[in-house]
Amino acid sequence: MLEEKDLILEAKHVTRRFPVSGGRELTACNDVSLKFYRGRTLGLIGESGCGKSTFMRFLVRLDVPTEGEILFHGKDLTRLKGEELRRTRQHIQMVFQDPGGSFNPKMKIRDIICEPLLNFGRIKPSEKDAVARKYLEAVELPGEFAGRYPHNMSGGQRQRIAIARAVALEPELIVMDEATCALDVSVQKTIIELVCRLQREKQIAIGFIAHDLGLIQSFAHQIAVMYLGSIVEVLPGKAVEQARHPYTRALLDAVFDTKMDFTKKIESIDSEIPSPLDAPPGCPFQTRCGRCTDVCRRERPALEPIGAGHEVACHLLKEALV
Amino acid sequence: MLELKNVTICYKDRPTVKQFHMALKQGEIASLVGESGSGKTTVIRAVLGLLAGGGKITEGDILFEGKSLLKNTPDQWRKLRGSDISMIFQDSGAMLNPTRKIGRVFVEYIRTHEDIPKRDAWNKGVAMLERMRLPSGETIMNSYPFQLSGGMRQRVGIAMAMTFQPKLLLADEPTSALDVTTQAQIVRQMMELREEYGTSIILVTHNLGVAAYMSDFIAVMKNGEISDSGTREYILNESRSGYTQTLLDAVPSLGGARYA
Numbered sequence: 001m002l003e004e005k006d007l008i009l010e011a012k013h014v015t016r017r018f019p020v021s022g023g024r025e026l027t028a029c030n031d032v033s034l035k036f037y038r039g040r041t042l043g044l045i046g047e048s049g050c051g052k053s054t055f056m057r058f059l060v061r062l063d064v065p066t067e068g069e070i071l072f073h074g075k076d077l078t079r080l081k082g083e084e085l086r087r088t089r090q091h092i093q094m095v096f097q098d099p100g101g102s103f104n105p106k107m108k109i110r111d112i113i114c115e116p117l118l119n120f121g122r123i124k125p126s127e128k129d130a131v132a133r134k135y136l137e138a139v140e141l142p143g144e145f146a147g148r149y150p151h152n153m154s155g156g157q158r159q160r161i162a163i164a165r166a167v168a169l170e171p172e173l174i175v176m177d178e179a180t181c182a183l184d185v186s187v188q189k190t191i192i193e194l195v196c197r198l199q200r201e202k203q204i205a206i207g208f209i210a211h212d213l214g215l216i217q218s219f220a221h222q223i224a225v226m227y228l229g230s231i232v233e234v235l236p237g238k239a240v241e242q243a244r245h246p247y248t249r250a251l252l253d254a255v256f257d258t259k260m261d262f263t264k265k266i267e268s269i270d271s272e273i274p275s276p277l278d279a280p281p282g283c284p285f286q287t288r289c290g291r292c293t294d295v296c297r298r299e300r301p302a303l304e305p306i307g308a309g310h311e312v313a314c315h316l317l318k319e320a321l322v
Numbered sequence: 323m324l325e326l327k328n329v330t331i332c333y334k335d336r337p338t339v340k341q342f343h344m345a346l347k348q349g350e351i352a353s354l355v356g357e358s359g360s361g362k363t364t365v366i367r368a369v370l371g372l373l374a375g376g377g378k379i380t381e382g383d384i385l386f387e388g389k390s391l392l393k394n395t396p397d398q399w400r401k402l403r404g405s406d407i408s409m410i411f412q413d414s415g416a417m418l419n420p421t422r423k424i425g426r427v428f429v430e431y432i433r434t435h436e437d438i439p440k441r442d443a444w445n446k447g448v449a450m451l452e453r454m455r456l457p458s459g460e461t462i463m464n465s466y467p468f469q470l471s472g473g474m475r476q477r478v479g480i481a482m483a484m485t486f487q488p489k490l491l492l493a494d495e496p497t498s499a500l501d502v503t504t505q506a507q508i509v510r511q512m513m514e515l516r517e518e519y520g521t522s523i524i525l526v527t528h529n530l531g532v533a534a535y536m537s538d539f540i541a542v543m544k545n546g547e548i549s550d551s552g553t554r555e556y557i558l559n560e561s562r563s564g565y566t567q568t569l570l571d572a573v574p575s576l577g578g579a580r581y582a
Binding site: 047048155184185186187188189192193196211212213214215217218219237238240241250251252253254255256257258259260262266271272273 | 357358457471472473474501502503504505506507509510513528529530531532534535554558568569570571572573574575576577579580581
Protein backbone atom coordinates (compact mmCIF):
# COMPACT_ATOMS: atom_id res chain seq x y z
CA MET A 1 0.00 0.00 0.00
CA LEU A 2 2.61 2.54 1.06
CA GLU A 3 5.62 1.96 -1.12
CA GLU A 4 9.07 3.38 -0.65
CA LYS A 5 9.24 4.65 -4.24
CA ASP A 6 6.28 6.93 -3.46
CA LEU A 7 8.01 8.43 -0.46
CA ILE A 8 8.07 12.21 -0.86
CA LEU A 9 9.06 13.55 2.49
CA GLU A 10 10.42 11.97 5.60
CA ALA A 11 10.83 13.57 9.00
CA LYS A 12 13.51 11.87 11.07
CA HIS A 13 13.76 12.26 14.83
CA VAL A 14 12.55 15.83 14.77
CA THR A 15 12.71 17.68 18.08
CA ARG A 16 11.88 21.30 18.76
CA ARG A 17 12.60 23.08 22.00
CA PHE A 18 11.60 26.63 22.76
CA PRO A 19 13.45 28.57 25.41
CA VAL A 20 11.17 29.99 28.08
CA SER A 21 11.76 32.44 30.87
CA GLY A 22 13.66 31.18 33.89
CA GLY A 23 16.12 29.27 31.72
CA ARG A 24 13.68 26.45 31.21
CA GLU A 25 12.86 24.74 27.95
CA LEU A 26 9.57 23.74 26.42
CA THR A 27 9.70 20.65 24.23
CA ALA A 28 7.00 21.09 21.60
CA CYS A 29 7.99 18.14 19.43
CA ASN A 30 9.88 15.23 20.88
CA ASP A 31 11.62 12.83 18.50
CA VAL A 32 8.91 12.79 15.84
CA SER A 33 9.44 10.59 12.77
CA LEU A 34 6.79 10.51 10.06
CA LYS A 35 6.63 9.72 6.35
CA PHE A 36 4.55 11.32 3.60
CA TYR A 37 3.70 9.37 0.44
CA ARG A 38 2.56 10.45 -3.02
CA GLY A 39 -1.22 10.60 -3.32
CA ARG A 40 -1.73 9.68 0.34
CA THR A 41 -3.06 11.60 3.30
CA LEU A 42 -1.42 11.58 6.67
CA GLY A 43 -3.75 12.79 9.39
CA LEU A 44 -2.06 14.23 12.45
CA ILE A 45 -4.39 14.31 15.41
CA GLY A 46 -4.07 15.56 18.95
CA GLU A 47 -5.33 18.14 21.42
CA SER A 48 -4.47 21.83 21.39
CA GLY A 49 -0.92 22.46 22.38
CA CYS A 50 0.32 18.95 21.63
CA GLY A 51 2.74 20.18 18.97
CA LYS A 52 0.96 19.16 15.80
CA SER A 53 1.06 22.61 14.19
CA THR A 54 4.66 23.11 15.30
CA PHE A 55 5.58 19.94 13.46
CA MET A 56 3.71 20.79 10.27
CA ARG A 57 5.33 24.23 10.18
CA PHE A 58 8.72 22.56 9.72
CA LEU A 59 7.53 20.98 6.49
CA VAL A 60 6.87 24.38 4.92
CA ARG A 61 10.00 25.79 6.56
CA LEU A 62 8.15 28.38 8.59
CA ASP A 63 10.31 27.14 11.44
CA VAL A 64 13.32 24.85 11.83
CA PRO A 65 13.64 22.01 14.33
CA THR A 66 16.28 22.05 17.06
CA GLU A 67 17.32 18.52 16.18
CA GLY A 68 16.59 16.01 13.47
CA GLU A 69 16.22 16.28 9.73
CA ILE A 70 13.41 16.62 7.23
CA LEU A 71 14.24 14.90 3.97
CA PHE A 72 12.36 16.04 0.89
CA HIS A 73 13.39 13.64 -1.88
CA GLY A 74 16.59 13.08 0.06
CA LYS A 75 17.40 16.79 0.51
CA ASP A 76 17.44 18.05 4.08
CA LEU A 77 14.98 20.96 4.22
CA THR A 78 16.41 22.26 7.46
CA ARG A 79 19.75 23.05 5.79
CA LEU A 80 18.48 24.71 2.61
CA LYS A 81 19.23 28.38 2.10
CA GLY A 82 18.61 31.21 -0.34
CA GLU A 83 17.55 30.46 -3.88
CA GLU A 84 17.54 26.69 -3.42
CA LEU A 85 15.13 27.04 -0.50
CA ARG A 86 12.94 29.39 -2.51
CA ARG A 87 12.75 26.96 -5.41
CA THR A 88 11.91 24.09 -3.07
CA ARG A 89 9.05 25.99 -1.48
CA GLN A 90 6.94 25.67 -4.61
CA HIS A 91 6.67 21.92 -4.08
CA ILE A 92 5.23 22.18 -0.58
CA GLN A 93 2.23 24.42 0.02
CA MET A 94 0.02 25.14 2.97
CA VAL A 95 -3.65 25.84 3.70
CA PHE A 96 -4.33 27.60 7.01
CA GLN A 97 -7.10 27.22 9.52
CA ASP A 98 -8.60 30.66 9.16
CA PRO A 99 -9.19 31.42 5.50
CA GLY A 100 -10.04 35.02 6.40
CA GLY A 101 -6.68 35.70 7.96
CA SER A 102 -4.49 34.12 5.32
CA PHE A 103 -5.34 36.51 2.47
CA ASN A 104 -4.38 40.09 1.89
CA PRO A 105 -7.79 41.79 2.16
CA LYS A 106 -6.82 44.34 -0.48
CA MET A 107 -6.00 41.78 -3.17
CA LYS A 108 -8.56 40.46 -5.58
CA ILE A 109 -9.09 36.71 -5.82
CA ARG A 110 -7.40 36.73 -9.24
CA ASP A 111 -4.21 38.18 -7.75
CA ILE A 112 -4.34 35.89 -4.73
CA ILE A 113 -4.47 32.75 -6.85
CA CYS A 114 -1.88 33.94 -9.37
CA GLU A 115 0.66 35.45 -7.02
CA PRO A 116 2.60 32.22 -6.42
CA LEU A 117 2.61 31.49 -10.16
CA LEU A 118 3.97 34.95 -10.94
CA ASN A 119 6.57 34.61 -8.21
CA PHE A 120 8.01 31.55 -9.84
CA GLY A 121 7.65 32.94 -13.36
CA ARG A 122 5.24 30.21 -14.41
CA ILE A 123 2.79 32.60 -16.10
CA LYS A 124 2.85 36.08 -17.64
CA PRO A 125 0.78 38.85 -16.01
CA SER A 126 -1.43 38.94 -19.13
CA GLU A 127 -2.52 35.35 -18.53
CA LYS A 128 -3.74 36.03 -15.01
CA ASP A 129 -7.43 36.17 -15.72
CA ALA A 130 -7.59 32.92 -17.67
CA VAL A 131 -5.45 31.05 -15.13
CA ALA A 132 -7.46 32.31 -12.18
CA ARG A 133 -10.66 31.15 -13.84
CA LYS A 134 -9.18 27.73 -14.52
CA TYR A 135 -8.28 27.19 -10.87
CA LEU A 136 -11.55 28.64 -9.60
CA GLU A 137 -13.35 26.09 -11.71
CA ALA A 138 -11.06 23.36 -10.38
CA VAL A 139 -12.33 24.15 -6.89
CA GLU A 140 -15.94 24.31 -8.11
CA LEU A 141 -16.39 28.07 -7.87
CA PRO A 142 -17.71 30.28 -10.69
CA GLY A 143 -15.01 32.01 -12.77
CA GLU A 144 -16.52 35.46 -12.12
CA PHE A 145 -15.22 35.29 -8.55
CA ALA A 146 -11.82 36.29 -9.96
CA GLY A 147 -12.76 39.95 -9.66
CA ARG A 148 -14.00 39.75 -6.07
CA TYR A 149 -12.32 40.50 -2.79
CA PRO A 150 -12.03 37.91 0.03
CA HIS A 151 -14.53 39.75 2.21
CA ASN A 152 -17.26 39.22 -0.38
CA MET A 153 -17.14 35.48 0.15
CA SER A 154 -18.33 32.99 2.74
CA GLY A 155 -15.93 30.96 4.87
CA GLY A 156 -16.33 27.85 2.74
CA GLN A 157 -15.72 29.79 -0.46
CA ARG A 158 -12.61 31.39 1.01
CA GLN A 159 -11.27 28.02 2.03
CA ARG A 160 -11.76 26.88 -1.56
CA ILE A 161 -9.74 29.89 -2.72
CA ALA A 162 -6.99 28.94 -0.26
CA ILE A 163 -7.00 25.44 -1.73
CA ALA A 164 -6.91 26.86 -5.27
CA ARG A 165 -3.89 28.96 -4.34
CA ALA A 166 -2.18 25.94 -2.82
CA VAL A 167 -2.72 23.66 -5.82
CA ALA A 168 -1.86 26.35 -8.39
CA LEU A 169 1.84 25.52 -8.19
CA GLU A 170 1.11 21.81 -8.66
CA PRO A 171 2.88 20.97 -5.40
CA GLU A 172 3.78 17.47 -4.31
CA LEU A 173 2.72 18.02 -0.72
CA ILE A 174 0.02 20.23 0.79
CA VAL A 175 -0.12 20.84 4.52
CA MET A 176 -3.60 21.64 5.85
CA ASP A 177 -3.75 23.00 9.35
CA GLU A 178 -7.30 22.36 10.65
CA ALA A 179 -8.51 23.55 7.28
CA THR A 180 -12.16 22.74 7.98
CA CYS A 181 -12.59 23.34 11.66
CA ALA A 182 -13.95 26.89 11.26
CA LEU A 183 -16.65 25.66 8.88
CA ASP A 184 -20.13 24.18 9.27
CA VAL A 185 -20.40 20.40 9.02
CA SER A 186 -22.17 20.47 5.67
CA VAL A 187 -19.52 22.81 4.22
CA GLN A 188 -16.79 20.74 5.82
CA LYS A 189 -18.04 17.69 3.97
CA THR A 190 -17.91 19.39 0.58
CA ILE A 191 -14.39 20.69 1.26
CA ILE A 192 -13.19 17.21 2.20
CA GLU A 193 -14.74 15.81 -0.97
CA LEU A 194 -12.98 18.50 -3.01
CA VAL A 195 -9.62 17.81 -1.37
CA CYS A 196 -9.96 14.07 -2.00
CA ARG A 197 -10.88 14.63 -5.66
CA LEU A 198 -7.89 16.93 -6.22
CA GLN A 199 -5.67 14.42 -4.49
CA ARG A 200 -6.81 11.62 -6.79
CA GLU A 201 -6.40 13.75 -9.91
CA LYS A 202 -3.00 15.19 -9.07
CA GLN A 203 -1.56 12.54 -6.77
CA ILE A 204 -0.77 15.11 -4.10
CA ALA A 205 0.44 14.04 -0.69
CA ILE A 206 -1.50 15.73 2.11
CA GLY A 207 -0.62 16.36 5.72
CA PHE A 208 -3.85 17.15 7.52
CA ILE A 209 -4.01 18.43 11.09
CA ALA A 210 -7.25 17.84 12.96
CA HIS A 211 -8.55 17.22 16.43
CA ASP A 212 -11.61 15.26 15.36
CA LEU A 213 -10.84 11.60 14.96
CA GLY A 214 -14.23 10.99 13.34
CA LEU A 215 -13.39 13.44 10.57
CA ILE A 216 -9.83 12.37 9.96
CA GLN A 217 -10.60 8.67 9.71
CA SER A 218 -13.07 9.37 6.91
CA PHE A 219 -10.34 10.28 4.45
CA ALA A 220 -6.82 9.74 5.80
CA HIS A 221 -4.67 6.81 4.70
CA GLN A 222 -2.46 6.97 7.77
CA ILE A 223 -3.28 8.53 11.12
CA ALA A 224 -0.63 9.67 13.56
CA VAL A 225 -1.77 10.42 17.10
CA MET A 226 0.25 13.00 18.95
CA TYR A 227 0.27 13.63 22.68
CA LEU A 228 2.39 16.19 24.47
CA GLY A 229 4.91 16.40 21.64
CA SER A 230 5.30 12.67 21.06
CA ILE A 231 3.74 10.39 18.49
CA VAL A 232 2.00 7.71 20.54
CA GLU A 233 0.37 5.70 17.77
CA VAL A 234 0.45 5.47 13.98
CA LEU A 235 -2.29 3.44 12.37
CA PRO A 236 -4.01 2.95 9.01
CA GLY A 237 -7.01 5.24 8.50
CA LYS A 238 -9.22 2.28 7.72
CA ALA A 239 -8.52 0.60 11.03
CA VAL A 240 -9.14 3.20 13.75
CA GLU A 241 -11.28 0.70 15.62
CA GLN A 242 -8.16 -1.38 16.16
CA ALA A 243 -6.38 1.42 17.98
CA ARG A 244 -4.49 0.11 20.99
CA HIS A 245 -2.97 3.08 22.77
CA PRO A 246 -5.07 4.18 25.77
CA TYR A 247 -5.02 7.78 24.53
CA THR A 248 -6.30 6.88 21.07
CA ARG A 249 -9.01 4.78 22.74
CA ALA A 250 -10.00 7.81 24.81
CA LEU A 251 -10.17 9.92 21.65
CA LEU A 252 -12.37 7.27 20.05
CA ASP A 253 -14.68 7.32 23.06
CA ALA A 254 -14.94 11.09 22.82
CA VAL A 255 -16.34 11.03 19.27
CA PHE A 256 -20.01 11.92 19.15
CA ASP A 257 -21.80 10.84 16.05
CA THR A 258 -25.39 10.36 15.09
CA LYS A 259 -25.18 6.58 14.84
CA MET A 260 -23.78 5.98 18.31
CA ASP A 261 -25.48 4.26 21.20
CA PHE A 262 -27.05 7.10 23.18
CA THR A 263 -27.34 5.15 26.38
CA LYS A 264 -23.56 4.80 26.49
CA LYS A 265 -21.98 6.44 29.54
CA ILE A 266 -19.22 8.84 28.70
CA GLU A 267 -15.93 7.41 29.91
CA SER A 268 -13.96 10.56 29.32
CA ILE A 269 -10.60 11.09 30.92
CA ASP A 270 -11.10 13.59 33.69
CA SER A 271 -7.86 15.43 34.08
CA GLU A 272 -6.31 18.07 31.90
CA ILE A 273 -3.40 17.66 29.55
CA PRO A 274 -0.26 18.59 31.54
CA SER A 275 1.64 21.68 30.50
CA PRO A 276 4.45 20.79 28.07
CA LEU A 277 6.69 22.83 30.36
CA ASP A 278 6.62 20.19 33.03
CA ALA A 279 6.08 17.14 30.89
CA PRO A 280 6.69 14.08 33.06
CA PRO A 281 9.68 11.83 32.43
CA GLY A 282 8.68 8.45 31.11
CA CYS A 283 5.47 7.95 29.18
CA PRO A 284 3.87 11.30 28.28
CA PHE A 285 0.38 9.92 28.92
CA GLN A 286 1.09 8.56 32.44
CA THR A 287 -0.76 11.31 34.33
CA ARG A 288 -4.07 10.54 32.64
CA CYS A 289 -3.73 6.83 31.99
CA GLY A 290 -5.85 4.53 34.12
CA ARG A 291 -3.40 1.65 33.86
CA CYS A 292 -0.15 3.45 34.59
CA THR A 293 2.62 1.26 36.08
CA ASP A 294 6.13 1.85 37.46
CA VAL A 295 7.77 1.32 34.07
CA CYS A 296 5.56 4.05 32.58
CA ARG A 297 6.83 6.56 35.13
CA ARG A 298 10.47 5.65 34.49
CA GLU A 299 10.92 4.99 30.80
CA ARG A 300 9.60 6.65 27.71
CA PRO A 301 8.05 3.97 25.49
CA ALA A 302 9.25 3.78 21.88
CA LEU A 303 7.03 3.20 18.85
CA GLU A 304 6.88 -0.55 18.16
CA PRO A 305 5.23 -2.11 15.12
CA ILE A 306 2.28 -4.34 16.04
CA GLY A 307 0.72 -4.86 12.62
CA ALA A 308 0.75 -3.66 9.01
CA GLY A 309 1.27 0.10 9.15
CA HIS A 310 0.40 0.09 12.82
CA GLU A 311 2.84 1.28 15.50
CA VAL A 312 2.17 1.95 19.16
CA ALA A 313 4.28 3.46 21.92
CA CYS A 314 2.97 1.89 25.11
CA HIS A 315 4.61 -0.29 27.74
CA LEU A 316 1.38 -2.10 28.56
CA LEU A 317 1.11 -3.58 25.09
CA LYS A 318 4.69 -4.74 25.08
CA GLU A 319 4.06 -6.68 28.25
CA ALA A 320 0.89 -8.13 26.83
CA LEU A 321 2.79 -9.34 23.78
CA VAL A 322 5.60 -11.02 25.70
CA MET B 323 -42.23 25.30 31.67
CA LEU B 324 -40.89 27.36 28.81
CA GLU B 325 -42.94 28.08 25.77
CA LEU B 326 -42.00 30.11 22.73
CA LYS B 327 -45.12 30.93 20.76
CA ASN B 328 -44.63 31.80 17.11
CA VAL B 329 -41.86 34.22 17.93
CA THR B 330 -40.57 36.53 15.23
CA ILE B 331 -37.43 38.51 15.96
CA CYS B 332 -36.23 41.42 13.85
CA TYR B 333 -32.94 43.25 13.74
CA LYS B 334 -33.78 46.71 12.39
CA ASP B 335 -36.61 45.77 10.03
CA ARG B 336 -35.28 42.46 8.80
CA PRO B 337 -36.79 39.37 10.40
CA THR B 338 -33.96 37.09 11.55
CA VAL B 339 -36.11 34.45 13.22
CA LYS B 340 -39.57 33.74 11.87
CA GLN B 341 -42.48 32.05 13.62
CA PHE B 342 -40.36 30.08 16.05
CA HIS B 343 -42.33 27.65 18.16
CA MET B 344 -41.08 25.43 20.93
CA ALA B 345 -42.30 24.07 24.25
CA LEU B 346 -40.08 22.59 26.93
CA LYS B 347 -41.00 20.70 30.10
CA GLN B 348 -39.04 20.45 33.34
CA GLY B 349 -35.96 18.24 32.96
CA GLU B 350 -36.01 18.12 29.20
CA ILE B 351 -33.13 18.90 26.91
CA ALA B 352 -33.77 20.46 23.53
CA SER B 353 -31.20 21.29 20.88
CA LEU B 354 -31.21 23.89 18.18
CA VAL B 355 -29.00 22.83 15.32
CA GLY B 356 -28.26 24.45 12.01
CA GLU B 357 -25.58 26.29 10.10
CA SER B 358 -24.02 29.59 11.11
CA GLY B 359 -26.41 32.46 10.63
CA SER B 360 -29.54 30.34 10.89
CA GLY B 361 -30.75 32.23 13.96
CA LYS B 362 -30.01 29.67 16.69
CA THR B 363 -28.27 32.06 19.04
CA THR B 364 -30.83 34.80 18.45
CA VAL B 365 -33.55 32.50 19.77
CA ILE B 366 -31.87 31.77 23.07
CA ARG B 367 -30.75 35.33 23.56
CA ALA B 368 -34.38 36.35 23.15
CA VAL B 369 -35.37 34.00 25.98
CA LEU B 370 -33.01 35.87 28.27
CA GLY B 371 -34.00 39.28 26.93
CA LEU B 372 -30.48 39.88 25.70
CA LEU B 373 -30.93 40.60 22.03
CA ALA B 374 -27.91 42.45 20.72
CA GLY B 375 -27.89 45.56 18.58
CA GLY B 376 -31.50 46.65 18.75
CA GLY B 377 -33.08 43.27 18.07
CA LYS B 378 -36.79 43.19 18.84
CA ILE B 379 -39.46 40.56 19.24
CA THR B 380 -42.15 41.78 16.87
CA GLU B 381 -44.59 38.91 17.09
CA GLY B 382 -45.43 36.06 19.40
CA ASP B 383 -44.77 35.56 23.07
CA ILE B 384 -42.30 33.81 25.37
CA LEU B 385 -43.80 32.21 28.47
CA PHE B 386 -41.67 31.05 31.39
CA GLU B 387 -43.67 29.13 33.98
CA GLY B 388 -46.84 30.59 32.52
CA LYS B 389 -45.74 34.22 32.71
CA SER B 390 -44.80 36.30 29.71
CA LEU B 391 -41.19 37.41 29.76
CA LEU B 392 -41.70 40.19 27.28
CA LYS B 393 -43.26 42.64 29.73
CA ASN B 394 -40.56 42.21 32.36
CA THR B 395 -39.18 45.34 33.97
CA PRO B 396 -35.37 45.62 34.31
CA ASP B 397 -35.79 44.72 37.97
CA GLN B 398 -37.68 41.55 37.21
CA TRP B 399 -35.08 40.58 34.62
CA ARG B 400 -32.32 41.03 37.17
CA LYS B 401 -34.05 38.61 39.53
CA LEU B 402 -34.58 36.05 36.82
CA ARG B 403 -31.24 36.10 35.04
CA GLY B 404 -28.54 34.13 36.75
CA SER B 405 -30.91 32.53 39.22
CA ASP B 406 -33.93 30.96 37.51
CA ILE B 407 -32.51 31.10 34.02
CA SER B 408 -28.81 31.14 33.35
CA MET B 409 -26.58 30.91 30.35
CA ILE B 410 -23.29 29.34 29.33
CA PHE B 411 -21.46 31.00 26.50
CA GLN B 412 -19.21 29.59 23.82
CA ASP B 413 -16.16 31.04 25.47
CA SER B 414 -16.61 31.56 29.18
CA GLY B 415 -13.22 33.26 29.22
CA ALA B 416 -14.70 36.22 27.39
CA MET B 417 -17.49 36.46 29.95
CA LEU B 418 -15.05 36.77 32.85
CA ASN B 419 -13.35 40.06 33.58
CA PRO B 420 -9.71 39.54 32.52
CA THR B 421 -8.32 41.92 35.15
CA ARG B 422 -10.07 40.38 38.13
CA LYS B 423 -9.55 37.02 39.75
CA ILE B 424 -12.23 34.36 39.33
CA GLY B 425 -13.00 34.53 43.05
CA ARG B 426 -13.85 38.23 43.03
CA VAL B 427 -16.16 37.86 40.07
CA PHE B 428 -17.78 34.77 41.54
CA VAL B 429 -18.35 36.35 44.97
CA GLU B 430 -19.83 39.46 43.41
CA TYR B 431 -22.15 37.33 41.32
CA ILE B 432 -23.35 35.31 44.30
CA ARG B 433 -23.88 38.40 46.45
CA THR B 434 -25.94 40.05 43.72
CA HIS B 435 -28.50 37.31 44.03
CA GLU B 436 -28.24 36.35 47.64
CA ASP B 437 -27.70 38.46 50.74
CA ILE B 438 -24.83 36.61 52.42
CA PRO B 439 -21.42 37.62 53.83
CA LYS B 440 -18.37 37.55 51.55
CA ARG B 441 -16.82 34.59 53.35
CA ASP B 442 -19.91 32.42 52.81
CA ALA B 443 -20.14 33.44 49.17
CA TRP B 444 -16.50 32.49 48.71
CA ASN B 445 -17.07 29.06 50.25
CA LYS B 446 -20.13 28.54 48.13
CA GLY B 447 -18.08 29.35 45.04
CA VAL B 448 -15.35 26.90 46.01
CA ALA B 449 -17.93 24.19 46.62
CA MET B 450 -19.51 24.79 43.22
CA LEU B 451 -16.16 24.65 41.43
CA GLU B 452 -15.29 21.39 43.11
CA ARG B 453 -18.67 20.00 42.24
CA MET B 454 -17.78 20.64 38.60
CA ARG B 455 -14.76 18.36 39.06
CA LEU B 456 -12.31 21.22 39.05
CA PRO B 457 -9.31 20.28 41.16
CA SER B 458 -8.73 22.57 44.17
CA GLY B 459 -11.40 25.24 44.02
CA GLU B 460 -9.37 27.59 46.23
CA THR B 461 -6.55 27.81 43.68
CA ILE B 462 -9.00 28.51 40.90
CA MET B 463 -10.75 31.23 42.88
CA ASN B 464 -7.33 32.87 43.23
CA SER B 465 -6.50 32.62 39.52
CA TYR B 466 -7.03 35.03 36.66
CA PRO B 467 -9.00 33.72 33.68
CA PHE B 468 -5.90 33.63 31.46
CA GLN B 469 -4.21 31.21 33.86
CA LEU B 470 -6.81 28.53 33.15
CA SER B 471 -7.18 26.31 30.11
CA GLY B 472 -10.22 26.62 27.85
CA GLY B 473 -11.85 23.54 29.34
CA MET B 474 -11.32 24.79 32.89
CA ARG B 475 -12.74 28.21 32.04
CA GLN B 476 -15.77 26.54 30.52
CA ARG B 477 -16.27 24.58 33.72
CA VAL B 478 -15.97 27.78 35.75
CA GLY B 479 -18.72 29.18 33.49
CA ILE B 480 -20.90 26.15 34.15
CA ALA B 481 -20.21 26.29 37.89
CA MET B 482 -21.32 29.93 37.97
CA ALA B 483 -24.38 29.24 35.87
CA MET B 484 -25.41 26.37 38.17
CA THR B 485 -24.84 28.14 41.51
CA PHE B 486 -28.50 28.94 42.04
CA GLN B 487 -29.75 25.72 40.51
CA PRO B 488 -31.58 27.40 37.67
CA LYS B 489 -34.69 25.81 36.27
CA LEU B 490 -33.52 26.54 32.79
CA LEU B 491 -30.00 26.54 31.40
CA LEU B 492 -29.26 28.10 28.03
CA ALA B 493 -26.07 26.79 26.49
CA ASP B 494 -24.71 28.58 23.44
CA GLU B 495 -22.19 26.32 21.70
CA PRO B 496 -20.69 25.32 25.06
CA THR B 497 -18.25 22.83 23.58
CA SER B 498 -17.40 24.25 20.16
CA ALA B 499 -14.14 25.85 21.20
CA LEU B 500 -12.90 22.79 23.09
CA ASP B 501 -10.89 19.70 22.35
CA VAL B 502 -12.74 16.46 21.87
CA THR B 503 -11.82 14.95 25.22
CA THR B 504 -12.75 18.16 27.04
CA GLN B 505 -15.96 18.29 25.04
CA ALA B 506 -16.85 14.83 26.31
CA GLN B 507 -16.25 15.97 29.89
CA ILE B 508 -18.49 19.03 29.50
CA VAL B 509 -21.23 16.98 27.83
CA ARG B 510 -21.15 14.52 30.69
CA GLN B 511 -21.33 17.33 33.21
CA MET B 512 -24.37 18.87 31.58
CA MET B 513 -26.11 15.48 31.56
CA GLU B 514 -25.38 15.15 35.28
CA LEU B 515 -26.95 18.56 35.91
CA ARG B 516 -30.22 17.27 34.60
CA GLU B 517 -30.01 14.12 36.72
CA GLU B 518 -29.10 15.98 39.91
CA TYR B 519 -31.20 19.12 39.68
CA GLY B 520 -33.78 18.38 37.00
CA THR B 521 -32.52 21.35 35.00
CA SER B 522 -34.02 21.90 31.58
CA ILE B 523 -31.47 22.74 28.94
CA ILE B 524 -31.66 24.44 25.59
CA LEU B 525 -28.50 23.66 23.71
CA VAL B 526 -27.40 25.57 20.66
CA THR B 527 -24.83 23.66 18.66
CA HIS B 528 -23.72 22.87 15.17
CA ASN B 529 -22.39 19.54 16.31
CA LEU B 530 -25.16 17.09 15.47
CA GLY B 531 -23.38 14.29 17.25
CA VAL B 532 -23.46 16.13 20.58
CA ALA B 533 -27.04 17.26 19.96
CA ALA B 534 -28.09 13.69 19.27
CA TYR B 535 -26.39 12.35 22.37
CA MET B 536 -27.85 14.91 24.76
CA SER B 537 -31.29 15.91 23.59
CA ASP B 538 -34.83 14.68 23.87
CA PHE B 539 -35.92 17.08 21.16
CA ILE B 540 -34.07 18.54 18.21
CA ALA B 541 -35.09 21.50 16.11
CA VAL B 542 -33.26 21.99 12.84
CA MET B 543 -33.08 25.64 11.84
CA LYS B 544 -32.49 27.12 8.44
CA ASN B 545 -32.63 30.81 7.50
CA GLY B 546 -34.38 31.72 10.73
CA GLU B 547 -37.10 29.13 10.48
CA ILE B 548 -37.56 25.70 11.94
CA SER B 549 -37.14 23.47 8.93
CA ASP B 550 -37.67 20.26 10.85
CA SER B 551 -38.26 19.33 14.46
CA GLY B 552 -39.19 16.36 16.58
CA THR B 553 -37.88 13.83 19.03
CA ARG B 554 -34.34 12.64 18.63
CA GLU B 555 -35.48 9.31 17.21
CA TYR B 556 -37.68 11.03 14.66
CA ILE B 557 -34.95 13.41 13.46
CA LEU B 558 -32.30 10.72 13.24
CA ASN B 559 -34.30 7.91 11.74
CA GLU B 560 -37.61 8.95 10.31
CA SER B 561 -37.32 12.52 9.11
CA ARG B 562 -38.05 12.97 5.43
CA SER B 563 -36.69 16.50 5.29
CA GLY B 564 -33.96 16.81 2.66
CA TYR B 565 -32.07 19.43 4.65
CA THR B 566 -31.99 17.29 7.80
CA GLN B 567 -30.63 14.43 5.73
CA THR B 568 -27.90 16.63 4.25
CA LEU B 569 -26.83 17.70 7.71
CA LEU B 570 -26.87 14.15 9.06
CA ASP B 571 -24.87 12.84 6.12
CA ALA B 572 -22.24 15.49 6.68
CA VAL B 573 -21.44 14.31 10.21
CA PRO B 574 -18.32 12.20 10.04
CA SER B 575 -18.96 8.96 11.87
CA LEU B 576 -16.72 6.06 12.77
CA GLY B 577 -17.13 3.34 10.22
CA GLY B 578 -19.20 5.70 8.07
CA ALA B 579 -18.54 7.03 4.58
CA ARG B 580 -14.92 7.14 3.47
CA TYR B 581 -13.67 9.39 0.74
CA ALA B 582 -10.29 7.85 0.12
